[in-house]
Amino acid sequence: xxxxxTACLVVIFTAATLLGCGASLSYSxxxxxxxxxxxxxxxxxxxxxxxxxxxxxxxSTTKRQINGAKRxxxxxxxxxxNLENSQDSAAAREVDKINMEIDxxxxxxxxxDDKVDxxxxxxxxxxxxxxxxxAQFELAKVKLVKKHSIAFDGSEEDxxxxxxxxxxxxxxxxxxxxxDAVDLKLSENEWLVVKKKYYSAVGESSxxxxxx
Numbered sequence: 001x002x003x004x005x006t007a008c009l010v011v012i013f014t015a016a017t018l019l020g021c022g023a024s025l026s027y028s029x030x031x032x033x034x035x036x037x038x039x040x041x042x043x044x045x046x047x048x049x050x051x052x053x054x055x056x057x058x059x060s061t062t063k064r065q066i067n068g069a070k071r072x073x074x075x076x077x078x079x080x081x082n083l084e085n086s087q088d089s090a091a092a093r094e095v096d097k098i099n100m101e102i103d104x105x106x107x108x109x110x111x112x113d114d115k116v117d118x119x120x121x122x123x124x125x126x127x128x129x130x131x132x133x134x135a136q137f138e139l140a141k142v143k144l145v146k147k148h149s150i151a152f153d154g155s156e157e158d159x160x161x162x163x164x165x166x167x168x169x170x171x172x173x174x175x176x177x178x179x180d181a182v183d184l185k186l187s188e189n190e191w192l193v194v195k196k197k198y199y200s201a202v203g204e205s206s207x208x209x210x211x212x
Contacts, residue, residue, distance in 0.1 A: 023131055027158050029141040037148055048133075048140035055133040059126040066119045073112045080105050097202055104198035111191035118177075118184045125170070125177050132166040139163050 034045060083098050083105075090098055139159040145152050 023127070025131065025135055025138060025162065027154065027162050028138045029145060029154075031141075033145050033150055033152070034141055036150060037144060041144065041148065045137070045140050045144055048137040052130070052133040052137050055126070055130040059123065059130055062119060062123045062126050066116060066123065069112050069116045069119060073109055073116070076105050076109050076112070080109075100198050100201055104194050107191045107194040111187050114184055114187040118180050121177055121180050125173055128166070128170045128173055132163070132170050135159070135163045135166050 034042060080102055083102050087095060087098055139156075139162070142152075142154070142156050142159045146156055
């Protein structure tokens, strides 16, 4: 449910919206109020808006990392498929090497699957950080409006509480992400052990094209 606190000043939204679009803020300030202020007085608002832009960029970066990891999974699985297809025609002395390489690559896929799961967890954090940045942006606008005595019947404390609540949520979720990162590191180490074992067995450099 959405309700308008004043027609042209403060719009109050529910925090629940479609996840694909991200959650909404409960309190925001109509941008038309800011446009009524002298440009020279808007610096604090511009600075807060820059934080929002940075948060958007970080979310985009995480999405690219997810897509990159998925592409790497596809390439690795394609390599496994090609190796499996080559087994029948391979010389007997090559079969063991092919099997070892398949085991190594499958271990890599297991790690990359864990990495994708972790990155989706990070993406959720990025959503929360973005919402927090937007809340800080709205608070900066409120403070500026108050400072210049523009007609406003909303409570600045509501905006302060909104930022405080979202900051606590971000801090708590960030700890969860950090714990998950530790688990991901363990998964990576397991994959690296298998990779090292493979290259040691075949007597080759561990810098194959598929590890890049």
